[in-house]
Amino acid sequence: MNPLPAIAAIPEHAARIAVIAFHAFTQLVRMKVFYFLAFFALILIASNFFNLPQHEGPEAAGVDVLRAIKSWSLGAMTLFSVVLSIVSTALLLPKDVEDRTLYTILAKPVPRLDYLAGKLLGVLLLVFVSLAMMDALMTGILHIRTNMVLADQMTFAEARGWPAEEMEALKTDILAQGPTASLQGAVLSVFLRATIIASLALLISTFSTSTLFTTIIAFLIYFIGHFQADARAAFLSQEAGMSDGILAKSVTLVVALVLPDFQLFNVIDAVIEGQVMPLVLLGKLTLIGLFYVVFYIIASWLIFAKKEF
Amino acid sequence: MSVSPPAVEIRHLVKDFKTSFRRQPLRAVDDVSIRIMPGEVYGLIGPNGSGKSTTMKALLGLVAPTSGQCAIFGKDSLKVDSRNEVGFLPENPYFYKHLSGKETLEFYGKLCGIRGSTLKDRVTELLELVDLTDASHRRIGGYSKGMLQRIGLAQALIQRPRLVILDEPTAGVDPIGSREIRDLIFKLREQGITVFLCSHLLEQVQEVCDHVGIIFRGKMVKEGRLEDLIAIEDQTELILKDADPGLIAEIEALIARDAKAELIRSGKPRTTLERLFLRETKRQETQPK
Ligand SMILES: Nc1ncnc2c1ncn2[C@@H]1O[C@H](COP(=O)(O)OP(=O)(O)OP(=O)(O)O)[C@@H](O)[C@H]1O
Ligand SMILES: [Mg+2]
Numbered sequence: 001m002n003p004l005p006a007i008a009a010i011p012e013h014a015a016r017i018a019v020i021a022f023h024a025f026t027q028l029v030r031m032k033v034f035y036f037l038a039f040f041a042l043i044l045i046a047s048n049f050f051n052l053p054q055h056e057g058p059e060a061a062g063v064d065v066l067r068a069i070k071s072w073s074l075g076a077m078t079l080f081s082v083v084l085s086i087v088s089t090a091l092l093l094p095k096d097v098e099d100r101t102l103y104t105i106l107a108k109p110v111p112r113l114d115y116l117a118g119k120l121l122g123v124l125l126l127v128f129v130s131l132a133m134m135d136a137l138m139t140g141i142l143h144i145r146t147n148m149v150l151a152d153q154m155t156f157a158e159a160r161g162w163p164a165e166e167m168e169a170l171k172t173d174i175l176a177q178g179p180t181a182s183l184q185g186a187v188l189s190v191f192l193r194a195t196i197i198a199s200l201a202l203l204i205s206t207f208s209t210s211t212l213f214t215t216i217i218a219f220l221i222y223f224i225g226h227f228q229a230d231a232r233a234a235f236l237s238q239e240a241g242m243s244d245g246i247l248a249k250s251v252t253l254v255v256a257l258v259l260p261d262f263q264l265f266n267v268i269d270a271v272i273e274g275q276v277m278p279l280v281l282l283g284k285l286t287l288i289g290l291f292y293v294v295f296y297i298i299a300s301w302l303i304f305a306k307k308e309f
Numbered sequence: 310m311s312v313s314p315p316a317v318e319i320r321h322l323v324k325d326f327k328t329s330f331r332r333q334p335l336r337a338v339d340d341v342s343i344r345i346m347p348g349e350v351y352g353l354i355g356p357n358g359s360g361k362s363t364t365m366k367a368l369l370g371l372v373a374p375t376s377g378q379c380a381i382f383g384k385d386s387l388k389v390d391s392r393n394e395v396g397f398l399p400e401n402p403y404f405y406k407h408l409s410g411k412e413t414l415e416f417y418g419k420l421c422g423i424r425g426s427t428l429k430d431r432v433t434e435l436l437e438l439v440d441l442t443d444a445s446h447r448r449i450g451g452y453s454k455g456m457l458q459r460i461g462l463a464q465a466l467i468q469r470p471r472l473v474i475l476d477e478p479t480a481g482v483d484p485i486g487s488r489e490i491r492d493l494i495f496k497l498r499e500q501g502i503t504v505f506l507c508s509h510l511l512e513q514v515q516e517v518c519d520h521v522g523i524i525f526r527g528k529m530v531k532e533g534r535l536e537d538l539i540a541i542e543d544q545t546e547l548i549l550k551d552a553d554p555g556l557i558a559e560i561e562a563l564i565a566r567d568a569k570a571e572l573i574r575s576g577k578p579r580t581t582l583e584r585l586f587l588r589e590t591k592r593q594e595t596q597p598k
Contacts, residue, residue, distance in 0.1 A: 012422065019419040023405075030407040099403045104464060107369045107397035107474075108420045111389045308372040 013114055020110075020118025025125045028088050033126065036084075040076050040134050044141055047072035062149030066177040069145060070272045073138040077190045078268075080134070081127050082222060085198035088123045090214035093205040102309055113301045120202050120297065127194045135187045139179045146178030173274075182277035186268045189282070192289035193265050197222055199296035200260070206303040225262035232256060260292050314383030316472045316503035317345035317368060322377035324363050337363040339527035340377070345505055345520070347471065350498050352518035352535075353507040360527040361507040362400055365476055368505075369397055381472060393421075396465030400476040402457055406450030410441050410460050413449055414467060421468035435463040440489065454481040462490065473497060475506040479513060484587060491517055515539070548578060 047069045096102040105115060153174060157167050201218040208214045232252045264285060271277050322341045325334035338360040345351045353361050366372045368379045370386040384391035404413050414432045423431060436442045439459040444452070452460065458481065465473055478494075479487035494517045497504055508514050514521060515535065522532040531538065549556075557575070564572045 015422070016420060019416070023416055027405060027407055099405075100399055100401070101404055103366075103369075103371060103399040104397065104402065104404070104417065104461070105420065106371060107392060107395070107399075108417060108468075109389050109392045109422075110420055306373070309366070 013111070016110060016114045017118040017121060020105075020115060021121035021125060024092055024119050024122025025129075027092070028122070028126045033084065033088070034130070034133075036080055037130070037133055037137075040073075040080065041137060043072055043076045044069065044137055048141070048145065062145075062152055063174060063177050066142065066146060066149060066174075067272060067274070069138065069142050070177075070183065073134065073142075074186060074190065074268055074272060077131055077134050077138075077187065078193070081131055081190055081194035082197055084127050084130060085123060085194040086201045086215055086218040086222070088126065089120065089198050089201035090205050090208075090211045090218065092119050092123070093202070094208075094211050094214075097309060100309075106309070112305050113297075116202065116206075116300050116304055117297060120199055120293075123198050124195055127198065128191060131187060131191050131194075135184070139183070142179045142183075146174065150174050176274045176276075180276075182271045182275070185277040185279075185282045186271035189265055189268055189277075189285055192285050193262065195289050196260050196292045196296075199293045199300075203296045203300045203303075206300045206307070221259060222262065225260050227263075228255065228259050229261045229263045257295070260288070264288065313347060314380070315344050316347045316349070316382055317343060317351070317505055318378075318380040318383070319343040319364065319368060320378045322364065322367055322379060323375045324360070324367055324372060325375045336527055338367065341524065341527070341529050342377075343522060343529070343532070345503060347503050348498070348501050349520050350494065350504040350518045351506070351520045351522070352514035353505070353522050353524055354509060354511060354514050355507075355524035356509060359524045361524060362476055364524070365397075365474055365505070365507065368474065369395065393468075394471045396467070396470040396473045398458075398461045398465045398473075398475045398478055400480060402461035402464075404449045404457070404460065404464070406448060409446050409448055410452070410456075411436065411445040413460060414463055417464045418467045423468060431467060431469075435466060438466075438493070439463045455483060455486045458482050458490070459486070462493065470502070472503045472505065475504065477508050478506055479508065479510060485590060487513065488587065544573070 048065060096105070106112065150171065153170060154167065157170060162170070197218065200221060201214055204217050205211075205214040208217070232255060236248060236252055267277055267281055267285075320342050322338050323336070324338040325336050328335050341360070341364055343351070343353075343364070353364065355361050363372065367374050368381065368386055369392065370379075370388075373387065379386035381391045381395050405416075408416060411432060414435060415428060418428045418431060433442075436445045439462055441456060441459055441463070444456060449457070449460065458478065462475070462478065465475070475494075478490050482490060491513060494504055494506070498517075504517075506514070506518070518535055520533065521535050521538060523530050547560075561572060561575070564570050
């Protein structure tokens with residue numbers, strides 16, 4: 001006998017989860033979700049022309065365009081990743097229940113946790129692939145455009161006879177607006193945020209009765225997540241005068257545990273402005289993402305394990 | 310080795326469904342016990358809503374019993390490993406319509422941990438068995454009712470389970486297809502596979518099952534070996550071919566002379582509509598066009 005059967009079974013679970021994940025991914029792909037990429041390409045092309053007429057001075061010319069490309073791309077990525085995460089997660093589970101395909105799956109030796117994890121992973125795979133494709137498009141266009149802006153500015157500066165160090169500084173400034181490592185970090189943050197929201201949608205769909213309900217609640221929590229930190233702070237300061245601050249603290253702690261604080265992801269805006277994203281911050285976001293995914297999956301499992309079909 | 314455990318062991322199963330807040334819960338299954346030994350073909354019959362599907366779902370761990378236990382080959386139905394050796398065909402099965410028949414079987418095979426060439430061979434074999442080889446690359450979304458039923462059957466057999474649970478395997482299937490499914494059940498029985506099926510088509514149950522249980526409003530009302538249950542102990546049947554009227558008159562006279570025996574009925578046996586249908590369709594098929 002193996003003394004640790006649970007550990008020995010891990011590859012088996014992983015294999016099964018992978019099967020379900022790839023299946024969910026194929027299912028979503030065959031629903032033709034990738035058509036939205038055409039939209040993204042359009043947005044990207046449009047963003048190229050958006051800020052052109054209103055450049056302030058010759059130094060800023062071009063840099064605005066780079067910012068616009070980043071801002072529009074990351075905005076579209078956020079929109080697509082959140083919508084994809086919520087809608088596809090909200091769709092997959094009720095569909096299996098309604099079509100009664102779930103019977104045939106759970107009648108096979110498939111633990112319910114594996115099923116849930118597989119579905120979630122399938123959605124995340126889809127979101128990841130979509131983001132990777134959008135990222136490649138954005139990076140490519142940004143790269144070309146940055147080089148164009150750089151060349152323009154350099155000839156402009158040369159014509160004016162700028163000193164070498166100022167030219168160098170200008171070059172660094174422009175490159176900071178181009179496809180940097182921080183930009184990739186920002187895309188990764190978008191993915192992490194989508195991960196959290198997808199697992200939240202999974203949790204909701206284990207007890208909701210319709211796709212519509214799941215979608216609405218998930219979007220609601222997503223928006224609440226953008227100001228829950230402020231609300232918590234306000235609540236705490238209001239309660240601070242009272243003696244039993246412990247209660248207030250534990251209430252806010254529970255809220256923070258259950259509802260993710262999406263303000264943490266405001267770092268994406270800073271990256272659009274050309275700031276550097278510290279690696280530590282990315283690590284922190286990864287940990288937070290991981291925490292919520294595990295937390296929501298376990299909660300989903302507790303509900304789903306008791307479900308009858 | 311001790312005695313092998315029964316393939317199916319359902320003990321005092323009770324299942325209540327919550328209906329609404331005020332009303333009393335609905336008792337779908339009421340103290341049902343079933344024991345099926347390996348190799349048996351067991352038919353559960355009963356009218357609509359009598360709790361057949363619910364009993365099967367409880368056996369597969371899809372619903373949790375209100376009280377009582379279910380086990381498959383001695384393993385508790387609420388545990389995942391009890392489902393290693395069972396194949397299930399739900400009533401009105403439906404599968405992912407974006408997959409082809411072949412992909413569907415591959416998906417279920419992989420869920421059971423079958424991989425590589427073993428899986429490929431098994432899928433080919435099963436597609437052949439349920440006569441879907443030609444349709445194997447078509448999407449399930451375009452399958453007819455009977456094809457769905459057959460792919461469902463193939464899916465249930467993918468990991469060579471020792472127990473097969475079929476919830477109305479012939480519902481919505483035409484007589485030819487339904488005959489094929491029946492033949493398949495015979496084949497499973499020959500291989501020593503235990504079959505637990507339910508239906509309200511009594512004729513079919515009578516043909517394939519060696520044990521039956523009759524369930525009514527959630528209660529098991531009669532159970533046992535089919536032969537014991539349906540034999541009319543005090544009657545004997547004689548069926549003759551090419552008998553001329555003289556012979557029949559002689560036999561009738563013989564019976565009349567006997568003190569105890571009594572002739573209840575004589576005449577031409579009728580073929581069933583089903584047999585007629587099968588014969589005629591077969592004739593059309595074999596005729597050159
Ligand atoms: N999920 C459920 N929630 C509430 N009631 C249910 C549920 N499933 C079944 N029932 C009820 O339990 C009873 C038994 O249903 P079941 O499906 O087991 O019947 P059945 O014998 O399979 O009928 P049929 O021949 O029509 O398939 C029915 O009255 C049904 O309404
Ligand atoms: Mg039924």
